[in-house]
Amino acid sequence: MNQTVKRFRYAMKRLAQAVPIVLAIIVINFFLLHLAEGDAAVALAGEAGSATPEYMAQLRQKFGLDKPLPVQLGIYLKNVLVFDLGFSFRHNMPVAELVFDRFMPTLLLMVSTILIAVGFGVLLGLLAASGLNTWRDTFISVFALVTYATPLFWVGLMMIILFALNLGLFPTSGMENFAAFHEGWDRVKDIAHHLVMPTITLSLFYLALYTRLMRSSMLEQAGMDYVTTARAKGLTERRIVFGHILRNALLPVVTMAGVQVGALIGGSVIVESVFAWPGLGMLAFEALFSRDLNLLLGIFLLSALLVIAINLVVDIIYSFLDPRIEVG
Amino acid sequence: MFNIKQKRLGVAVALMAVFSTAALAQKSGGTYVFVLHPEPPSLAPHLSTSGPIGQVAPKVYQGLLDYDEDFNPVPELAESFDVSPDGLTVTFNLQRNVTWHDGRPFTSADVRFSVMDVLKKFHPRGPNSFREVYEIQTPDEHTAIFKLEKAAPYMMKALSSYESPMVPKHLLEGTDIRDNEITNKPVGTGPFKFVEWKKGQYIRLDKNENYWKPGLPRLDRVVARIIPDASTRTAAMENGEVFYGAFDAIQPVDVIRLRDIDGIGVTTKGYASINPMSLIEFNTQKAPFNQAAIRNAVSLVVDRQFMIDNIWYGYGKKAVSALSSRFASAGLHAATGNYPAEPNVAAAVKLLDDAGYAPDDNGVRARAVLDVIPYGEQWRRAGEYLKQALAEVGIALDLRYEDVPTWLNRVYNEYDYQINLNYFYQLPDPVIGVHRHYGTDQIRKGTPFVNGTRYSDAGLDALLASGASEPDAKKRGEIYEQIQNKLDADMPVMNLFEMEFVIVYNEKLKEFTFSGMGPYSSFDRTWLDQ
Numbered sequence: 001m002n003q004t005v006k007r008f009r010y011a012m013k014r015l016a017q018a019v020p021i022v023l024a025i026i027v028i029n030f031f032l033l034h035l036a037e038g039d040a041a042v043a044l045a046g047e048a049g050s051a052t053p054e055y056m057a058q059l060r061q062k063f064g065l066d067k068p069l070p071v072q073l074g075i076y077l078k079n080v081l082v083f084d085l086g087f088s089f090r091h092n093m094p095v096a097e098l099v100f101d102r103f104m105p106t107l108l109l110m111v112s113t114i115l116i117a118v119g120f121g122v123l124l125g126l127l128a129a130s131g132l133n134t135w136r137d138t139f140i141s142v143f144a145l146v147t148y149a150t151p152l153f154w155v156g157l158m159m160i161i162l163f164a165l166n167l168g169l170f171p172t173s174g175m176e177n178f179a180a181f182h183e184g185w186d187r188v189k190d191i192a193h194h195l196v197m198p199t200i201t202l203s204l205f206y207l208a209l210y211t212r213l214m215r216s217s218m219l220e221q222a223g224m225d226y227v228t229t230a231r232a233k234g235l236t237e238r239r240i241v242f243g244h245i246l247r248n249a250l251l252p253v254v255t256m257a258g259v260q261v262g263a264l265i266g267g268s269v270i271v272e273s274v275f276a277w278p279g280l281g282m283l284a285f286e287a288l289f290s291r292d293l294n295l296l297l298g299i300f301l302l303s304a305l306l307v308i309a310i311n312l313v314v315d316i317i318y319s320f321l322d323p324r325i326e327v328g
Numbered sequence: 329m330f331n332i333k334q335k336r337l338g339v340a341v342a343l344m345a346v347f348s349t350a351a352l353a354q355k356s357g358g359t360y361v362f363v364l365h366p367e368p369p370s371l372a373p374h375l376s377t378s379g380p381i382g383q384v385a386p387k388v389y390q391g392l393l394d395y396d397e398d399f400n401p402v403p404e405l406a407e408s409f410d411v412s413p414d415g416l417t418v419t420f421n422l423q424r425n426v427t428w429h430d431g432r433p434f435t436s437a438d439v440r441f442s443v444m445d446v447l448k449k450f451h452p453r454g455p456n457s458f459r460e461v462y463e464i465q466t467p468d469e470h471t472a473i474f475k476l477e478k479a480a481p482y483m484m485k486a487l488s489s490y491e492s493p494m495v496p497k498h499l500l501e502g503t504d505i506r507d508n509e510i511t512n513k514p515v516g517t518g519p520f521k522f523v524e525w526k527k528g529q530y531i532r533l534d535k536n537e538n539y540w541k542p543g544l545p546r547l548d549r550v551v552a553r554i555i556p557d558a559s560t561r562t563a564a565m566e567n568g569e570v571f572y573g574a575f576d577a578i579q580p581v582d583v584i585r586l587r588d589i590d591g592i593g594v595t596t597k598g599y600a601s602i603n604p605m606s607l608i609e610f611n612t613q614k615a616p617f618n619q620a621a622i623r624n625a626v627s628l629v630v631d632r633q634f635m636i637d638n639i640w641y642g643y644g645k646k647a648v649s650a651l652s653s654r655f656a657s658a659g660l661h662a663a664t665g666n667y668p669a670e671p672n673v674a675a676a677v678k679l680l681d682d683a684g685y686a687p688d689d690n691g692v693r694a695r696a697v698l699d700v701i702p703y704g705e706q707w708r709r710a711g712e713y714l715k716q717a718l719a720e721v722g723i724a725l726d727l728r729y730e731d732v733p734t735w736l737n738r739v740y741n742e743y744d745y746q747i748n749l750n751y752f753y754q755l756p757d758p759v760i761g762v763h764r765h766y767g768t769d770q771i772r773k774g775t776p777f778v779n780g781t782r783y784s785d786a787g788l789d790a791l792l793a794s795g796a797s798e799p800d801a802k803k804r805g806e807i808y809e810q811i812q813n814k815l816d817a818d819m820p821v822m823n824l825f826e827m828e829f830v831i832v833y834n835e836k837l838k839e840f841t842f843s844g845m846g847p848y849s850s851f852d853r854t855w856l857d858q
Binding site: 039289 | 359361366367369370372376378379450452453455456506507511512526527528529530532551553554555556557559560563564566567569731732733734735736737738740741772774775776777778
C-alpha cells in the first residue's frame with residue numbers, strides 16, 4: 001500500500017473515532033452549562049430593567065426552558081444530527097448564522113497570528129540557538145521572557161495609545177472603518193490595516209513560546225549522533241543545520257501549534273475585547289453572561305470540531321516531516 | 329404639567345423657524361458614529377426596554393409624543409391631543425403624510441394595533457402603562473381615541489418612542505410578534521432607515537429621504553459602533569472615531585480626563601425620562617433587616633454625599649425621600665425625616681439600642697451579606713464604603729459579587745439575600761417606575777426589578793392605587809406626600825442618591841439635546857459641524 005492510500009484510510013479511521021467524542025462533548029457541555037444559576041429569561045429581563053410575570057413565562061416557553069432537561073437535551077441532539085444548531089435566545093437569530101458570521105474574523109486573526117508567531121518564533125529560536133551564549137542569544141531570550149510575561153490586554157492598550165492616539169498610524173479598534181463603508185480592494189486594505197495591531201498583540205505572547213521551544217529543540221537535536229555523522233561526512237554547517245537539525249527540531253513546534261490553534265479561539269477573548277474585533281471568543285463570552293446556552297453549545301461544538309480536524313492535520317504533517325513516522 | 333383642561337399642541341413653531349434654506353445647506357450631511365455598549369439583544373423596542381435598544385430604535389421608530397427636559401409633551405406622531413375632564417377619554421390627532429419606511433401610510437389603525445395588540449401584550453412595562461385602556465376607537469385614519477376604565481395621568485408620560493413605539497400593523501398582524509423579521513430589522517416612521525446590523529461590529533441606519541418633517545433629518549447616516557472594552561471606547565472617543573457615548577460607555581474615571589480635552593464635552597442632560605436612583609433593598613422577611621428600626625438606622629448612618637463625591641466623582645444628588653426630586657415639577661416630591669442632611673450616628677445607635685440590637689463582645693449588633701449589583705467597579709467601591717460605614721454602628725457586612733443572571737436569580741427569584749445594593753429607573757412617573765418596587769401585587773417571584781423586598785402593607789397599597797388614578801394634580805401631590813412619609817417610616821428600600829449619568833460627546837456634534845429623551849431620542853435635528 002502506498003503512503004497516500006494509507007494516509008487517507010488513517011484519516012477516515014480518525015474521523016470515525018471523532019463521532020463519539022463529539023457526542024460526549026455535547027452532552028457534557030449541555031449539563032455543565034445548565035449548572036449555572038439563572039437562565040436566559042432572567043438575563044434578558046435583567047438587561048431590559050423591567051418585566052412582568054407573563055413576560056417571563058412567555059420567554060421561557062419560547063426558549064423551551066419550561067421543558068424538563070432530558071427533553072431539552074433530546075431536542076438539541078436531534079437538531080444537531082440534521083446540522084441545525086438551533087436559535088440564539090439573546091440574538092434572536094439562528095446560531096449557525098451568528099457563528100458563521102463571526103468565524104471569518106476569528107479565522108483571519110487566528111491564521112495571521114499563527115503564521116507570525118510560528119514564523120518569527122522559529123526564526124528567532126534558530127538565531128538564538130546558532131549563536132548560543134552570545135549577545136544575540138541573550139537578547140532574544142530576554143525579549144521572549146518579557147513578551148511572555150506581559151499581560152495581553154496591557155500590550156493591546158499600550159499599542160492603542162502609542163500607535164493610534166499618539167502616532168495616528170492605525171485605527172484604535174474595529175475591523176473596518178464604519179464611517180466610510182469601503183468596498184472592493186479598498187475594503188481589503190482597510191481590514192488589513194485594522195488587523196495589524198490585534199495580530200501583533202496576540203502574536204507576541206505565542207511568539208515567545210515558539211522561540212523558547214525552537215531554541216531548546218535545536219540545541220537538543222544538535223547534540224544527536226546523526227549530526228556527528230553528518231559532520232564526519234564533511235557536510236557544511238549550513239547543510240547540517242538546515243537539512244538535518246531544523247527538520248527534526250520542527251516536530252515539537254508543529255505539535256505545539258496544533259494544540260494551540262484550539263486555545264487561540266478561546267484565548268483571543270482579551271484581544272477581541274480590547275480591539276473590538278468581532279470574533280468567536282467575544283461572542284462566547286457574552287453568550288455565557290446572557291445564559292444563551294444554544295449559542296454557547298454551538299460555539300463549543302464548532303471549536304471541538306476544529307480541534308479534532310487540526311489534530312488530524314498535525315498528525316499527517318508529522319509523516320511528511322519525518323518519514324520514520326508512519327500513519328496507519 | 330398635566331391638566332384636564334382641553335390641551336391643544338400646535339406644531340412646534342420654533343422647530344420650523346430653524347429651517348431657513350441657508351442654514352440647511354451648512355448643517356446637513358455626514359456620518360454620525362456613536363459608541364454603543366453593550367450590544368443590544370435585538371432592535372425591537374416593543375419587546376424589550378433594554379437600554380442599548382433604546383439608543384438605536386427611536387431613530388427608526390417614533391412614539392405619539394416626545395418630551396422636553398421637564399417632561400412636558402411635544403408633538404411627534406400625534407400632532408395634538410385632548411384629555412376629557414374625567415380623564416377617561418384621550419383623543420390623539422395624528423400627523424398626516426406619515427409613511428412607514430416601506431412606503432405604506434401610517435394610520436390610526438397602526439396606533440390601535442401597536443397599543444392593544446403589541447405593547448399591552450408583549451412589552452415589559454406596557455401592561456402597566458396601558459393598564460386602564462380597554463379600547464381604542466379609530467373614527468378616521470388620523471384620529472385615535474383611547475378609552476380608559478380609570479383616569480391614568482401617568483400614561484401621558486409613557487408615549488415616547490422609547491417607552492411606547494408605534495409599530496407597523498401590516499408587517500406584524502397575523503404573525504408571531506416575538507419572531508417577526510422586524511425584531512432585528514426594524515421598519516418604522518422615523519428619520520433613519522435600518523440598513524444593516526453586523527453583530528459584534530456596528531448597526532447602520534441611513535437617512536429616510538421621505539421623512540415627514542420637512543428638511544429633516546440632517547445627518548446622512550447613523551452608525552452605532554460596538555466596542556466591548558471600556559478603555560478602547562475612551563481611546564476611540566479621544567481619537568475622534570466616535571462622536572457620542574452615553575450611559576456607562578465612558579467610565580467615570582475617563583470622563584474626568586476627557587472633559588479637560590479640547591473638542592470633547594460632557595453633559596448630564598438627557599436622562600430626565602429615565603430618572604435613575606441608586607438604592608439599597610432590604611429583605612424584609614429575613615433577619616436582621618426585618619425591622620424598620622434597623623433599616624432606618626442604616627439610612628441615618630450612610631454619608632450619601634461622601635459616596636457621590638468620592639466614588640461617583642461628584643455626579644449625583646443626595647436622595648431625600650422615596651421619590652426623586654425630578655418629580656418636583658409635577659408636585660410629587662417631599663423631603664422626609666429619615667434622610668438626614670448629615671449622617672447621624674448617635675441617632676442610629678439609639679434606634680438600634682431601643683429595638684434590641686445589642687452589641688456582642690466585639691461590638692457587633694448584626695451580621696449580613698451585602699449583595700452588590702454586578703454592573704461595574706464603582707458599585708464594588710460603594711459596597712466597600714457601606715461595609716465601613718455600617719461597621720461604625722455595629723452592623724458587620726460581608727460583600728458578595730456575582731454575575732448578572734446569578735444575582736438576579738438570588739434577589740428576585742430565590743429571595744436568598746439580606747441586603748442588596750442596586751439601582752432603579754424611577755422613570756417619568758412614579759406609577760411606572762416606583763410602584764413596582766413597593767406594591768403587594770408587585771411581589772412576583774422570578775420577575776426582576778419588582779418588589780424583591782417582599783414588603784407588603786395594605787395602607788400603602790390603597791395609597792398607591794388612589795395615586796395612580798387621581799386626575800387632579802394637587803390632590804395627587806397630597807397622596808404622594810403620604811406615600812413618601814409611609815415609605816420613610818417603613819423603609820423597605822433606602823434610596824442613596826439620584827444618579828447623574830453623563831454623555832461624553834465630540835464638540836463637532838450639534839443639537840443633540842433638543843429632546844428630554846436624551847440618548848433615547850430621534851436625533852433628527854442633530855448635525856455635524858464638518
